[in-house]
Amino acid sequence: MRSGLTFFAGLILLAAGQLALAQNGSLGLPKTVEAGAAFSIHTTGSGKGVLYIVGPGQILRRDVQLGETLSFAPGDMHNAGHYLVVLTGGSSTENGAFDVTAVHQATTLSFIAKPSRLPVDLHDGISGVVYVFDTFHNLVLQPTPVSFQLSGVAGAPQTRTVTSKNGVAWTKLDSASKEGAAQFEARAGNVTDKRIIQQVPGDPCKLKMDVRPDGQQLQLETEPVRDCSGNAVPDGTIVTFTEIYDGGQSTVDVPLKRDIAKTEMPAHKGATISVATGVVMGNEIRWGKE
């Protein structure tokens, strides 16, 4: 008997709450708002209330006079995303939601260019990825044309235009045949970002050395070391000289200096002297006669 009475009282209270909410009316919310733009929310009903707007990284609280229109200044809402609106007035609460979208015009680009250093003459060796952001660092999901340009030290620049998808645009380009620093530029509207791609010589080609006697020693010297496109292999590259003679061997790793590597090794009659760099073999010389 007692529990039946409690259930009945609960039903009465719920009905009263619904009635109060109906008297306060509904929220007039925009469907979408562009980030940073001014907007307004219309309220109905009477009395005082508090409006809460909760979104990604941002919460706003405003005291409102129910029945009036609440205005928000430009820049009040700048993070793109889904926002929840809660209006409390008296004993009632009203909910709503709207979306804040990124500004359609790109203002910032996050440009990732990889690799920052690669050998010359590599097909599709360079990749560029651009993330398009608006002035408030919101990802611009609206398709945006992005142009990529790679201009090297020689030859015509390579250009590609790609339309961004879900805020991202990417492309692949070839490295030039001539070594040097290339400018890799991405442009969306009037916004540009630039990266430097270092194009370095490839594997050495036609490694060749000469030998000349110098007392008990042999002077070993390579010709200028170049890759197959004619680029000078950078200084510091290791060139290995190996001398194999009767029952023994001598080895020395010499760094290139001004395009050539040179060293001294003991003179052994009948010795075979070879030169290599990395996995590239050069010529072989047989010194003297046994």
Place this chain on the structure above:
Amino acid sequence: MTGRILAFIVTLVTVALIVVGTVWPFQSALVTAGVDSGADMLRPSSSPQAAVENLATQIGRRDWEKAYSSLADKNEFEETDFVRDLAGSYPSLRSHASLDSFDVRPQHASADDAQVKLNLRWSTVVGTFLDTRMLRVVKTGDRWSVVWPLVKEPHVPPQVIAVNYLRWDVIYRGAEDDWGAQDVESPHVRIVDMHPVDRGGGVVIMGELLNEDVVPAFVNVKATLLAKDGSALATEDSFDKISHVLLPRQVTPFLIEFHNVALSQVDSVHMQPSSTLVAASADPVVEIEDQHLNPGSQASLSGKLLNQSGQVVNVAHVLGTFYDNTGQLIWVSDGYAERALLPGTPETFAMSVPPDIASKVKTERAVTTTYSSNRFQ
């Protein structure tokens, strides 16, 4: 009851051993234990063997003054020469070594002259090395004294050696840089050879790594053995069996050991070479000359290191790569030069090679990594 008797016997034997060890201590053990109670623990030099043992004990204690004063030929050189002979003139493995143990082997003796072989086993951070000296011991009165065969460290005359080799410095991306900002690219390295073998109750993976970039790299190689079901059996890295700093186009061998894993358990191997761009110098250049493979039961690769630059190299690490007659990589070994490499001064090195491997070796290749106290390379 049996347990009590056993405990009593163990206690009795332990006490007896402690008494024996205290009353008649083993000379070599004293050195290892770092006993520094002075000459009271030394035997009188009444025999060639006792004289050499006393000298070795004093060397082990680094009691250079007493060791030097006990020598028969001390008038022929200074104490500093004696110290330099044993500890080196420049910081090196030898100067930071401690005497682990020694043994004395009399060769022949007459009434007042004897020949004794002294093996000094020095302990260093990279392992032990053996220093063998053939000593002449002479009798003066009733005492025997050692004639020390001094190995004089070469002296490099004052001079200026112009060095203009390349040096690479690196500026990395800063914390304040934007998320998309470019960083310096890691060097591109590649494994050009890899060969797993079943050996000594475990698996050994050896290979060669090439720096195919134009910048220096700090490299390491990690390997994971995978079973047939894809699970990882073990993961190891090359630790010190690799030349960690690779200049452009330089090749290093590497060796990774897995203990207690049979090759038959392994379905595949996952290799992970890693590289980091580091500041480095192309100097010093070290020539490895007179490399000889010495076959036999204690096979080794020996040779001489010649520092062609003007900088003193404190520690030189030599890695040897061994190939069979088909050009297949069959072993990787390493060794260290005990003494610092002075400019233009040859210094010997040796590395052991398993005898069964040595008999198959057709060609070998050696590379060095050097460490200087004022610079890392």
